[in-house]
Amino acid sequence: MTTIDGNWLFIGTDRRISECSRIMKEQGFNVLHYEGNNYSDQLAVILDELSPTHIVFPILQMEGTIPVDKINKKTILYPGMATNDWLAAFHEAGITIRPYLKEVEFVWENALLTAEGFLLEYYQTSKRRISGEHFHIAGFGKVGKMTAAVLSSLGASVTILARSPDQLGEAAASGYETMQLPTGTVDVKGILVNTIPSKWLDVGADSTLRIYDLASAPGCLRDNAPDEYYTIHLGLPGKHFPADAAKALSEALLRMNSR
Template sequence: MTIIDGKWLFIGTDLRLSECSRIMGEKGFDVFHYDGNSYSEQLAGILDEITPDHIVFPILQMEDTIPVDKINKSAILYPGVAASDWLAPFSEAGFTIRPYLKEVEFVWENAVLTAEGFLLEYYPSAKRRISGEHFYIAGFGKVAKMTAAVLASLGASITIVARSPEQLGEAAAIGYQTMHLPTGSVDVKGILINTIPAKWLQVDADSTLRIYDLASAPGCLKGNSPDEYYTIHLGLPGKHFPVDAAKALSEALLRMNSR
């Protein structure tokens, strides 16, 4: 038996998980899908019945956890977003843990899908073209880089807002305008896309800055910042491109096991 053989169990209601299960099944793998995000008697029964060799957890951390004694001791676990204390019982029990959200190619592919997904969020809400518009993008990680590239390709002007000199230098070298991440209120007008997963942004009560938040919880607004012009857009790959996102996940799982 090779390391990618055996039974695969996909857990989660996110369409990416069910689609990934389907794709893996079409490739000849022995797959099962549990359509839930929390531990239940049904999931316990599935674990007892099929004793999976590979368990792919939901994109976001499960509402509770699976008792370690319900899992095949040789099983490989693939968490999505998961806190260290949630993972601790599995680590202490000696399970092999391979977080798929740390697989570099998968993260980049998701960044591309997120950037394209943002367009599908922006057009119906703004009802404006992108060409000639000015976008501020907070952060310059993978999602920010792909979003900036997509917007620039459509004729937008870009200002990267970051704290890291390395990120600001890289952004300037590409040709973007740059701005140091402020510690107080942000005094800019127009459109800001946040990709920083932290509460860093303070806006004045009369601000009309339109904020699209693409980062994970807790959102970027600090304190009592007004949220009239603020919207959060999570899971865009799964929302707009579930089949493409699932294909990327299946390929990431296979890459993680081939190395």
């Protein structure tokens, strides 16, 4: 086994992170995994002893942050979800930052795993088949496209709801029914899969629309919307396919490191 130069520190309790660190260790990298989502005295000691050249952060933004003086200026940081405020000190220090959730191939891989994970959630909660069912999908970004493709391949009919003329045009060209995303109360029947990460959805008090929310916070329901038929499903790749998600992450890290 070839040992590859550099020390990799993986931070996080998500199984995708631990599995990814294992995969890279097996490939010859010098790897250490910190089982935590926050900065701590233990992490401080690890940083001093390991002197990592690469730090992979949790999928969700970690609690607290690593003091800049604990990081070598030549270290490369790989954050997941992180606000500009959280990243500001690293940017100001001139540290290289490569967010893995912006790596294009990984995002598409993650979108496909999310779509397949939704299938498992749907089967488990509905106890119904997909063939012959009608699904409305809000948004036609990467997750929306993958979800539509998976559902239609299993015989479902799909209607795409979007505001963007480009997304509506692409959806129509792909063979899906389309509908302008409503600005008021949504009046559709059946099943809605949301992939839009904003509070855009109003449903009537007597609505029986079944809503599966695959988008990140804050969820799609506005504050006055009933949630009896609403469930949110986050982190589906890590929940259902941790090994596949970790493999995709390891490959993304290597691509980013090689460019």
